[in-house]
Amino acid sequence: MTTMQTPDTATRFPEAAILADEHVPAIHIWRDFDATPAQLFRAHTDPEVFAQWIGPTDVGADITHWEARDGGSWSYTARGEDGREEFETSFHGCFHTVREDRIVQTFTWDGMPDGVALETMTFEDLGDGRTRLHAVSLCDSFEDRDAWLSSGMETGVNDGYAAIDRMLAAGDL
Amino acid sequence: MTDQLSRVFAALADPTRRDIVARLTEADHTVNDLAAPYDVSLQAVSKHLKVLEDAGLVTRTREAQRRPVHLEAEVFDLMTKWIERYRRQAEERFSRLDAVLARMQDDDTPDTHDNHPEGTAS
Numbered sequence: 001m002t003t004m005q006t007p008d009t010a011t012r013f014p015e016a017a018i019l020a021d022e023h024v025p026a027i028h029i030w031r032d033f034d035a036t037p038a039q040l041f042r043a044h045t046d047p048e049v050f051a052q053w054i055g056p057t058d059v060g061a062d063i064t065h066w067e068a069r070d071g072g073s074w075s076y077t078a079r080g081e082d083g084r085e086e087f088e089t090s091f092h093g094c095f096h097t098v099r100e101d102r103i104v105q106t107f108t109w110d111g112m113p114d115g116v117a118l119e120t121m122t123f124e125d126l127g128d129g130r131t132r133l134h135a136v137s138l139c140d141s142f143e144d145r146d147a148w149l150s151s152g153m154e155t156g157v158n159d160g161y162a163a164i165d166r167m168l169a170a171g172d173l
Numbered sequence: 174m175t176d177q178l179s180r181v182f183a184a185l186a187d188p189t190r191r192d193i194v195a196r197l198t199e200a201d202h203t204v205n206d207l208a209a210p211y212d213v214s215l216q217a218v219s220k221h222l223k224v225l226e227d228a229g230l231v232t233r234t235r236e237a238q239r240r241p242v243h244l245e246a247e248v249f250d251l252m253t254k255w256i257e258r259y260r261r262q263a264e265e266r267f268s269r270l271d272a273v274l275a276r277m278q279d280d281d282t283p284d285t286h287d288n289h290p291e292g293t294a295s
Contacts, residue, residue, distance in 0.1 A: 016267055018260040022191065027259075031267045035274040042277070043270055049277070053269035133267075142186040150182075150255040
């Protein structure tokens with residue numbers, strides 16, 4: 001497994017970097033954007049803007065509830081196609097802190113209603129017209145974290161099963 | 174198959190077992206080797222190995238007298254692949270966000286608000 005390290009400031013993330021923390025059940029994501037912290041903040045708090053990028057490419061998300069303030073809450077449904085299968089999946093949570101440089105919220109996938117992650121997103125001005133998003137999702141347990149990592153919705157797990165099937169069939173397991 | 178996957182996750186949920194797996198990525202080890210750094214009985218380490226074995230993460234050579242423990246890298250790689258898939262999905266989302274942010278910049282440019290009648294809430 002990977003070791004937790006805070007990236008130095010010289011590191012750039014033109015593409016998303018992911019780290020599964022080895023000591024706590026957390027997932028880290030870093031990504032640099034050609035935008036100001038205020039724009040990134042708006043993309044995460046304005047429901048109309050949020051709906052344009054969070055959901056699947058073809059349809060986008062349907063924001064069913066949105067109150068982006070300390071103590072507010074949110075929910076949305078994503079619909080789309082995954083190969084030949086149509087899917088619909090929803091999420092909800094509470095906003096704990098909504099600040100220009102930082103959003104803290106809870107996150108639950110309604111398919112697993114007892115599971116809840118604590119998400120902290122920070123927007124760091126890199127000073128060259130770019131802003132770094134650092135998102136940390138702290139899950140309930142390593143099992144939940146790994147299930148979440150492996151799933152990426154439904155497909156990941158199914159592909160994982162298929163791979164294990166193949167390995168079993170080949171006598172590798 | 175669900176059980177198989179659950180066993181992999183459950184096996185890796187324990188810090189001692191993750192540590193054992195980490196050490197096995199470097200080389201095969203005997204149970205005695207593996208137990209040495211831990212302040213637990215050989216029996217306790219054998220129990221951990223049984224869990225890893227049941228999950229398909231490690232195997233033990235039948236023939237050799239020392240019966241070294243071997244990491245089944247392919248199962249372990251599966252985790253890495255899942256993480257990469259997760260990363261790609263995040264990247265797809267962020268690419269869409271790039272496009273949205275680019276549009277946002279255009280909107281911020283003066284004289285592009287002509288379609289909005291006066292009095293529209295901003």
